[in-house]
Amino acid sequence: MKHKIIPYLFLTLLISFSACKKEKTAVVNPDLTIGYFPSSDMLPFCLAEQKGYFDSLKVKIRFIRLESKTQRDTLYRKGKLDGCLLDLTDAIKMSADGNRIFPVMANEGCFYLIGNPDSSVLHIKDLNNKNVAVANYAASHYLVDKLTQGLEYSKDDVNKPAIDNENIRLSMLLNSQIDAGIFRDPFATEAVRNKAIKLYSCNNLNLITTVTAFSQQALDKKKEHVQKLVKGYNRGVEYMNAHPVREWYRNVADSIGLPHWKAPVKIARYHQARVIPQADADSVTVWMKQYELIPQKYIADIIDRSILKENLNTDSKQSVKK
Numbered sequence: 001m002k003h004k005i006i007p008y009l010f011l012t013l014l015i016s017f018s019a020c021k022k023e024k025t026a027v028v029n030p031d032l033t034i035g036y037f038p039s040s041d042m043l044p045f046c047l048a049e050q051k052g053y054f055d056s057l058k059v060k061i062r063f064i065r066l067e068s069k070t071q072r073d074t075l076y077r078k079g080k081l082d083g084c085l086l087d088l089t090d091a092i093k094m095s096a097d098g099n100r101i102f103p104v105m106a107n108e109g110c111f112y113l114i115g116n117p118d119s120s121v122l123h124i125k126d127l128n129n130k131n132v133a134v135a136n137y138a139a140s141h142y143l144v145d146k147l148t149q150g151l152e153y154s155k156d157d158v159n160k161p162a163i164d165n166e167n168i169r170l171s172m173l174l175n176s177q178i179d180a181g182i183f184r185d186p187f188a189t190e191a192v193r194n195k196a197i198k199l200y201s202c203n204n205l206n207l208i209t210t211v212t213a214f215s216q217q218a219l220d221k222k223k224e225h226v227q228k229l230v231k232g233y234n235r236g237v238e239y240m241n242a243h244p245v246r247e248w249y250r251n252v253a254d255s256i257g258l259p260h261w262k263a264p265v266k267i268a269r270y271h272q273a274r275v276i277p278q279a280d281a282d283s284v285t286v287w288m289k290q291y292e293l294i295p296q297k298y299i300a301d302i303i304d305r306s307i308l309k310e311n312l313n314t315d316s317k318q319s320v321k322k
Contacts, residue, residue: 027062034081035084047252050252050255100216102302110184117194127148139209166183167259203268238272
């Protein structure tokens with residue numbers, strides 16, 4: 001199989017526009033410890049934390065900002081993390097490698113295909129033989145391959161330089177060193193502010209690509225805490241969708257570790273916690289096997305549905321009582 005993944009190994013400079021501190025005040029004796037990489041998936045969680053929703057639910061959550069996938073995998077393997085926010089590709093890869101982790105809910109995972117300011121790429125049909133930057137074998141890479149399905153060219157006809165650092169990817173896009181790239185907010189909004197072109201919202205594909213997942217031990221011994229985490233997340237989503245972005249975004253984004261740019265005027269409407277369809281996990285699994293990332297016989301039997309099912313039942317009973 002032809003793989004047009006071009007690793008930019010010379011890009012070792014870490015560009016950081018974030019003005020916030022990396023370490024927040026540690027939660028003492030947390031009920032759950034969750035690892036994350038700064039992304040828009042964290043917005044509802046952090047908002048719930050700042051608004052006191054977790055406190056009102058009597059659950060203490062410690063969010064740990066991670067620096068690398070190696071650090072994440074090591075901490076998780078040692079039992080230092082109860083769960084993680086991560087790409088579904090990563091959850092499947094970890095599990096296939098024996099470090100099993102169980103996705104409980106879909107994150108928002110809103111990605112956009114953005115063309116550079118001088119790009120000849122004006123539509124997804126123009127991606128043939130173009131350089132479209134992605135994170136290596138991650139959600140963004142998966143989405144680019146999905147975008148090409150049904151077109152006159154194949155996924156192998158798109159050059160996909162692997163640029164994992166989104167700040168570097170954005171810099172290269174704005175300097176026309178790549179034709180296009182996959183970005184989430186606030187990177188997508190910042191790109192458009194700098195004359196880049198928003199070509200496509202990957203939400204239109206209706207695919208689950210990022211998740212919140214937990215260890216079996218956490219699901220067995222800390223089930224009530226996980227359920228409360230989900231309830232806090234849903235309250236955060238309700239607040240986000242009901243209030244202008246400028247009212248809440250800055251403090252939340254800084255706390256997460258997102259770049260200190262001007263807040264987006266608006267962001268895509270967030271969903272409350274959703275179960276991951278098995279079809280989405282199977283689709284990612286098939287894709288990963290095509291790139292020989294996991295064993296051909298591996299079955300992604302890792303999706304947990306018990307947490308959201310019980311949350312829904314509890315909420316329904318409370319509504320009846322009212």
